[in-house]
Amino acid sequence: MVQTMEKFSFHKYSGHGNDFVIIDNWNGPIPEAEQSKVSRLLSRLKFGIGADGVVFIGAGPDEVDFAVRFFNSDGSEAEMCGNASRCAAHLAHFLNIAPANMTFKTKAGVVESTVTEKEVSVLLPKISRPEGAALVEVEGFSQTYYRINTGVSHAVTFVEDLEKLNVAKYGCAVRNHPAFSPEGANVDFVKVLSDNLLAIRTYERGVEAETLACGTGVTAASLIAASQGLVKGPEIRCQTRGGEDLTVRYEGSPEAPAKVFLEGAVRYIFSGQIGPDIFKK
Numbered sequence: 001m002v003q004t005m006e007k008f009s010f011h012k013y014s015g016h017g018n019d020f021v022i023i024d025n026w027n028g029p030i031p032e033a034e035q036s037k038v039s040r041l042l043s044r045l046k047f048g049i050g051a052d053g054v055v056f057i058g059a060g061p062d063e064v065d066f067a068v069r070f071f072n073s074d075g076s077e078a079e080m081c082g083n084a085s086r087c088a089a090h091l092a093h094f095l096n097i098a099p100a101n102m103t104f105k106t107k108a109g110v111v112e113s114t115v116t117e118k119e120v121s122v123l124l125p126k127i128s129r130p131e132g133a134a135l136v137e138v139e140g141f142s143q144t145y146y147r148i149n150t151g152v153s154h155a156v157t158f159v160e161d162l163e164k165l166n167v168a169k170y171g172c173a174v175r176n177h178p179a180f181s182p183e184g185a186n187v188d189f190v191k192v193l194s195d196n197l198l199a200i201r202t203y204e205r206g207v208e209a210e211t212l213a214c215g216t217g218v219t220a221a222s223l224i225a226a227s228q229g230l231v232k233g234p235e236i237r238c239q240t241r242g243g244e245d246l247t248v249r250y251e252g253s254p255e256a257p258a259k260v261f262l263e264g265a266v267r268y269i270f271s272g273q274i275g276p277d278i279f280k281k
Contacts, residue, residue, distance in 0.1 A: 012269040015083030017212025017242025021049050022091050025056040039071035052207050055084050060105040065098035067105040072206025080108035080151025082215020082262045086120040089113035090266045108151040121263040126151050134179040146224045153185040154220035162191040167210045171203020190221045195232045199239040213240035215262050219248050226254035
C-alpha cells in the first residue's frame with residue numbers, strides 16, 4: 001500500500017527542539033495500518049524529513065474536537081507526548097480544525113489545550129502517583145531512579161554535573177535495564193538549580209537518543225522533585241537542551257495532583273508535500 005501512495009501534505013513543528021512531522025489525516029490519506037511504517041520513513045535523516053516523531057490528526061468521537069496518534073522515530077507508537085500534543089493543538093487551531101480552547105483524544109486519555117499568541121498549554125491526562133524507586137548501577141554509575149507515568153513511563157534521577165554526563169551511554173543502559181522491563185522507560189537526568197528551577201536532559205525511548213526537550217519528561221522531573229522536597233510548587237520552570245524553558249504547573253499535591261499543566265512556546269517551521277520516492281528502499 002505504501003509503495004503506491006500518492007503525495008500528501010505535512011507540517012513540521014518544533015517544541016523547544018523536540019521536532020515533529022504532523023499530518024492532517026482527517027480525510028484519511030494514510031491508512032491506520034500504514035502509519036507506523038510511514039512514521040519511520042518520514043523521520044529518517046537524509047532519506048526523509050527528519051524528526052523525533054510523527055503525529056497524525058484525525059476525526060475523533062463527538063465529545064472532542066479531534067483525535068491524535070503519536071509515533072516515535074523508530075515507528076513505535078506512544079500513548080502520549082507532551083510537546084507533540086502542544087504542537088498538534090497549535091496546528092489544529094491554525095487549520096481551523098479546533099477553537100483556541102480545545103479537547104482531543106489520545107491513547108492516554110483526553111487532553112485539554114489552550115492556544116494563545118505566545119504559547120500552548122495542555123492539561124495532561126493519566127498522571128500516576130510516583131511508583132517507587134530503583135537503585136541502578138551501570139558501569140560504576142550508581143543512581144536512584146524514581147519511577148512515574150506521565151502518559152508514558154519515566155525514570156527520573158538527580159545529578160550534580162549535568163553538562164558532562166554521557167546521556168546517550170547511561171540513558172540507553174537504564175532505558176533497557178531489567179528494573180524497567182519489559183517496556184523500558186524514558187530516562188530523565190535532572191539538576192536542581194533553585195527552589196523552582198530545574199535543568200533536564202532526557203533519553204527518549206522510541207527515539208533511542210537524547211532529545212532537546214521532552215514534555216512528559218519535564219513533567220515527571222517536576223513532580224518527582226516537588227514530592228522529594230527539592231523544589232517548591234505549584235509552578236516549576238524547566239530548562240531544556242533546546243534553549244527554552246517549559247513550565248509545569250500542578251494543582252493539589254505533587255504525589256497525587258488533581259491537574260497538571262505543561263506550558264511553553266511552539267515553533268511552526270514549514271509545510272510541504274511528500275512524494276512517493278520517499279517510500280523507495
